Amino acid sequence: MKIGFIGGGQMAQAMISGLLSANPDQVINIHGGSARTQTYAQAHGLNYLPTNQQVASESDVIILACLPQHLPTVASEIKAVLTKQVVISVLGGVSLATLNAALGTTVAISRVLPNTPVNVNAGTLAYIHNAPLMAQPASQTQVEDLLKQLGATYLVAETQFSIFSALAGSSPAFIDLFIDAMAQAGVKYGLPKDQAVAIVTQTMLGTALQVQSSTQTPRELAAAVASPGGSTIAGFLAMEEYGLPTAIVKGIDATVAKDQAVD
Numbered sequence: 001m002k003i004g005f006i007g008g009g010q011m012a013q014a015m016i017s018g019l020l021s022a023n024p025d026q027v028i029n030i031h032g033g034s035a036r037t038q039t040y041a042q043a044h045g046l047n048y049l050p051t052n053q054q055v056a057s058e059s060d061v062i063i064l065a066c067l068p069q070h071l072p073t074v075a076s077e078i079k080a081v082l083t084k085q086v087v088i089s090v091l092g093g094v095s096l097a098t099l100n101a102a103l104g105t106t107v108a109i110s111r112v113l114p115n116t117p118v119n120v121n122a123g124t125l126a127y128i129h130n131a132p133l134m135a136q137p138a139s140q141t142q143v144e145d146l147l148k149q150l151g152a153t154y155l156v157a158e159t160q161f162s163i164f165s166a167l168a169g170s171s172p173a174f175i176d177l178f179i180d181a182m183a184q185a186g187v188k189y190g191l192p193k194d195q196a197v198a199i200v201t202q203t204m205l206g207t208a209l210q211v212q213s214s215t216q217t218p219r220e221l222a223a224a225v226a227s228p229g230g231s232t233i234a235g236f237l238a239m240e241e242y243g244l245p246t247a248i249v250k251g252i253d254a255t256v257a258k259d260q261a262v263d
């Protein structure tokens, strides 16, 4: 199976890294918007092709990884050569209806929302297929197997894609912000920054594994950390007083609103 990327930016590069880790022999065709993608492709041994149309015609699965605003141009370039290929779109906020209208209603399309941890095969990915893809069980399995190489997959209703995008697609940025703020506090108290980042990151990994394997809620697990009269409850209440939970929900509100405004 040949995979063709249209766009070679952050998301494409993260997916390509994950796909090649899972299968070093995977053939990847690619084209982008400028010489940047060509330079990236050449540095990573990918098959750079001179047009989006060639990527589409020479690939079995086409991954649309350009920005949403590039869709009309890209669609006009590739539409004529779409026959048996399956298209995976990772365009944030772009619905299957818009993709169908741009690419043709008979084209098999999967709308996917990945996140950057796919680059270490630890992504969180939403997907939903259009009607033509639903009518092709073998192609559906092909797409879902490809996505599973990149991380945990969730079949999500389109109405839930915006909140999924905020909680999984965008949240690596929010979590990085949290890690950095904690590490800054570590620096304030004398730790070297890299050591502080390592300590916070390991603690976050351990906490995430604990939440995944526990029957207790995150609130209950937090209560277990806060010893009566101890230091944790002092810090926890100060974080609440300074608005951390509200700031997070407001951040998610803004993320969802922006995603919903795309199409």
Ligand SMILES: NC(=O)C1=CN([C@@H]2O[C@H](COP(=O)(O)OP(=O)(O)OC[C@H]3O[C@@H](n4cnc5c(N)ncnc54)[C@H](OP(=O)(O)O)[C@@H]3O)[C@@H](O)[C@H]2O)C=CC1
Pocket: 006, 007, 008, 009, 010, 011, 012, 031, 032, 033, 034, 035, 036, 037, 038, 052, 065, 066, 067, 068, 070, 073, 074, 090, 091, 092, 093, 113, 114, 115, 116, 169, 170
């Ligand atoms: N970043 C993320 O974490 C996530 C991103 N997404 C989605 O992934 C998509 C890409 O986002 P991201 O990688 O962050 O953005 P980038 O800006 O990093 O990448 C955009 C890519 O589009 C390419 N491009 C521009 N014009 C064209 C064109 N006419 N034909 C083909 N390619 C073109 C650019 O090529 P060049 O560099 O050569 O100019 C660039 O490689 C977006 O739709 C976004 O919503 C979804 C989930 C998470």
Ligand SMILES: O=C(O)[C@@H]1CCC=N1
Pocket: 092, 165, 169, 170
């Ligand atoms: O910022 C964005 O628009 C994309 C969608 C989810 C993550 N990145």
